Amino acid sequence: MRAARTLAASGLPACWGRVYAAMRDRPALRRAVVHTGGSLDRMPRAYRWGTAAALAAFPAAFFAATGRGPRRATPEQTRSGLRRLRSVPGYGQVLRATTALALYGALDGGAP
Amino acid sequence: MTRLGRAPRPAAEVDCDALVVGSGAGGSVAALELARAGRSVTVLEEGPRVGTRELAEADPAASMRRLYRNAGATAVFGTPTIAFGEACAVGGTTVVNGGLLWAPPDAVLHRWAARSGYGGNGPAAVAARFDEVRTRLGMTVQGHGDGNRDSRLLAEAAESLGWRWQHPQRAVRGCLHRNQCATGCPTGAKQSTALTYLPQAEAEGARIVPGTRAVRIGHRGRRVRSVEAVEAATGRRVRYRPRTVFLAAGPIGTPVLLRRSGIHTRTAGRRIELHLNLRTIARFPDTVDAARGTMFTAQVHEHSGLGVLVMPSNLTPGGLGAALASRDPRQVDALLAAQDRLAVFTTQVRMQGPAGIVSAVGGSPLLRHGMTRADHHMLRLAFRRTARLLFAAGAVELLPPTGSAGPLRSAADAEAYCARVRPGDWELVSVHATSGCPMARPERGGVCDEAGRVHGWSGLHLCDASVLPGAPGVSPQGTIMSFAHGIVGRHLEAR
Numbered sequence: 001m002r003a004a005r006t007l008a009a010s011g012l013p014a015c016w017g018r019v020y021a022a023m024r025d026r027p028a029l030r031r032a033v034v035h036t037g038g039s040l041d042r043m044p045r046a047y048r049w050g051t052a053a054a055l056a057a058f059p060a061a062f063f064a065a066t067g068r069g070p071r072r073a074t075p076e077q078t079r080s081g082l083r084r085l086r087s088v089p090g091y092g093q094v095l096r097a098t099t100a101l102a103l104y105g106a107l108d109g110g111a112p
Numbered sequence: 113m114t115r116l117g118r119a120p121r122p123a124a125e126v127d128c129d130a131l132v133v134g135s136g137a138g139g140s141v142a143a144l145e146l147a148r149a150g151r152s153v154t155v156l157e158e159g160p161r162v163g164t165r166e167l168a169e170a171d172p173a174a175s176m177r178r179l180y181r182n183a184g185a186t187a188v189f190g191t192p193t194i195a196f197g198e199a200c201a202v203g204g205t206t207v208v209n210g211g212l213l214w215a216p217p218d219a220v221l222h223r224w225a226a227r228s229g230y231g232g233n234g235p236a237a238v239a240a241r242f243d244e245v246r247t248r249l250g251m252t253v254q255g256h257g258d259g260n261r262d263s264r265l266l267a268e269a270a271e272s273l274g275w276r277w278q279h280p281q282r283a284v285r286g287c288l289h290r291n292q293c294a295t296g297c298p299t300g301a302k303q304s305t306a307l308t309y310l311p312q313a314e315a316e317g318a319r320i321v322p323g324t325r326a327v328r329i330g331h332r333g334r335r336v337r338s339v340e341a342v343e344a345a346t347g348r349r350v351r352y353r354p355r356t357v358f359l360a361a362g363p364i365g366t367p368v369l370l371r372r373s374g375i376h377t378r379t380a381g382r383r384i385e386l387h388l389n390l391r392t393i394a395r396f397p398d399t400v401d402a403a404r405g406t407m408f409t410a411q412v413h414e415h416s417g418l419g420v421l422v423m424p425s426n427l428t429p430g431g432l433g434a435a436l437a438s439r440d441p442r443q444v445d446a447l448l449a450a451q452d453r454l455a456v457f458t459t460q461v462r463m464q465g466p467a468g469i470v471s472a473v474g475g476s477p478l479l480r481h482g483m484t485r486a487d488h489h490m491l492r493l494a495f496r497r498t499a500r501l502l503f504a505a506g507a508v509e510l511l512p513p514t515g516s517a518g519p520l521r522s523a524a525d526a527e528a529y530c531a532r533v534r535p536g537d538w539e540l541v542s543v544h545a546t547s548g549c550p551m552a553r554p555e556r557g558g559v560c561d562e563a564g565r566v567h568g569w570s571g572l573h574l575c576d577a578s579v580l581p582g583a584p585g586v587s588p589q590g591t592i593m594s595f596a597h598g599i600v601g602r603h604l605e606a607r
């Protein structure tokens with residue numbers, strides 16, 4: 001559950017909830033966070049550290065891309081911020097991997 | 113690979129006759145055959161034992177986290193990064209696989225004999241062992257169920273093009289088409305080794321120890337003396353002192369353990385062969401309801417000579433969402449809203465450039481691959497053929513396996529995509545890895561002989577996907593288990 005806390009603190013789930021219909025309601029977003037965090041907790045240590053570092057940098061990276069914090073951006077700003085970050089080499093991969101886990105968890109996960 | 117520091121003194125020592133490390137496709141065969149021959153067998157398995165009832169009660173996401181190593185996504189770095197999936201549970205990857213059961217093609221066996229310098233795994237010998245596997249697992253030919261419209265469309269398209277297709281052979285008894293193969297069959301229809309070989313081995317006296325990871329093989333000189341293991345729940349270390357070890361920790365686990373133990377550090381895991389999966393999402397003009405039905409019931413073999421197979425894949429809302437993750441959220445929403453008209457197809461391609469374990473970071477193996485230009489070319493060729501097939505199946509739009517690529521609506525679009533796509537653009541998955549410790553003569557880069565005996569060592573046999581001399585080009589479980597029967601049979605004959 002440590003990764004779930006890091007994830008929640010990053011503000012990334014707030015972005016997901018704002019722009020993906022599949023994660024708009026609270027229980028779905030919770031399932032997404034539980035699955036993403038639970039999966040990251042099972043990854044090799046080096047991968048976990050790398051992802052944790054990328055998540056810790058997310059608020060600053062998002063601010064650099066949009067001029068707004070991840071919890072305050074509008075849906076349009078969020079979409080464009082995520083689009084820009086997806087194209088950053090390395091960072092884009094982390095974003096893609098965590099988003100894939102989140103969508104899987106939201107849609108195929110059970111009540112946490 | 114970095115070595116572990118000096119191991120602390122174990123809390124317990126256990127003497128045993130045969131110790132099998134890993135309980136998947138290969139390890140299960142070793143467990144059963146050794147137990148049937150009257151050996152006292154202990155099987156160490158890192159993952160948990162999960163019964164059918166628990167699988168039925170768990171949601172797919174929870175099973176994904178519980179049953180898969182690294183929650184299902186081990187990264188194989190390179191251009192592009194490939195996500196590799198394998199299980200960590202009693203029954204190994206047979207618990208989460210599709211149950212497809214094919215014998216290796218004769219041409220592959222001839223090629224392997226020439227490559228390895230060993231002739232004991234020719235078509236006749238392997239066919240006899242495959243028969244045993246097939247009988248024990250209750251193999252059937254999987255026809256269409258009530259659903260499986262995606263498979264029917266694929267089969268009709270293949271026929272319209274004059275391409276060969278087949279219903280798959282599967283290790284299932286009474287499939288109820290629940291579409292959850294990849295997260296563990298909730299009905300017990302899929303005949304994983306957790307439901308077949310392993311209980312039979314236990315009935316013959318074998319002891320299975322779940323939740324216990326082998327961390328190092330101890331040896332004196334070149335004779336294996338012990339296996340150090342750690343119990344996940346308690347952290348307690350146990351030293352097993354077997355007469356013979358059968359290492360079956362899977363295509364990555366086996367070379368990792370050898371190298372960590374200072375055995376064949378230069379060759380083990382340097383060259384791992386992969387099958388790659390390209391995922392294409394197809395939109396049809398009317399309802400396909402691809403989530404209804406078992407994994408798939410038709411596989412197109414027309415290009416199997418090139419190592420290319422095309423088939424539908426399990427579609428679940430979560431799996432679809434995950435496959436779309438690199439796309440714009442609005443597109444994801446629109447596609448998820450239209451999912452009853454979508455189907456996901458897998459094109460399996462044999463990769464030529466090998467992957468390998470390059471080092472260990474924080475105790476975990478670091479995997480890299482070296483995809484070649486020929487591989488990139490083959491992926492494009494495979495995608496072109498897939499696109500042709502899917503348009504013939506009536507698809508009105510294809511989303512290729514590149515997040516930045518838009519929808520393709522014609523053969524010309526597919527051609528333009530193939531001209532544009534760069535190696536790093538492919539989104540690739542692999543669930544078949546083999547050959548990290550190949551069965552071949554030492555001068556040909558082999559790690560073990562035909563009896564799975566590790567060259568230059570005594571008391572140590574290998575018995576899983578890692579021993580195959582190459583990637584078979586078909587789903588590998590049948591080949592792995594046939595080879596495992598051969599390995600254990602030779603060992604028992606030699607005694």
Ligand SMILES: Cc1cc2nc3c(=O)[nH]c(=O)nc-3n(C[C@H](O)[C@H](O)[C@H](O)COP(=O)(O)OP(=O)(O)OC[C@H]3O[C@@H](n4cnc5c(N)ncnc54)[C@H](O)[C@@H]3O)c2cc1C
Nearest residue numbers: 134136138158204205209210212326365576577587588589
């Ligand atoms: C989603 C998916 C679908 C697939 N579908 C098919 C299919 O339909 N047909 C087919 O033929 N193949 C399929 N495969 C592949 C096939 O299942 C594997 O190739 C095969 O199971 C490999 O056999 P193995 O014995 O080498 O390893 P595994 O079956 O993976 O078994 C290795 C076991 O060793 C354990 N282990 C590893 N390290 C240690 C250690 N240090 N100590 C103790 N235990 C350890 C692991 O936890 C694991 O349980 C699929 C794979 C996946 C992921």
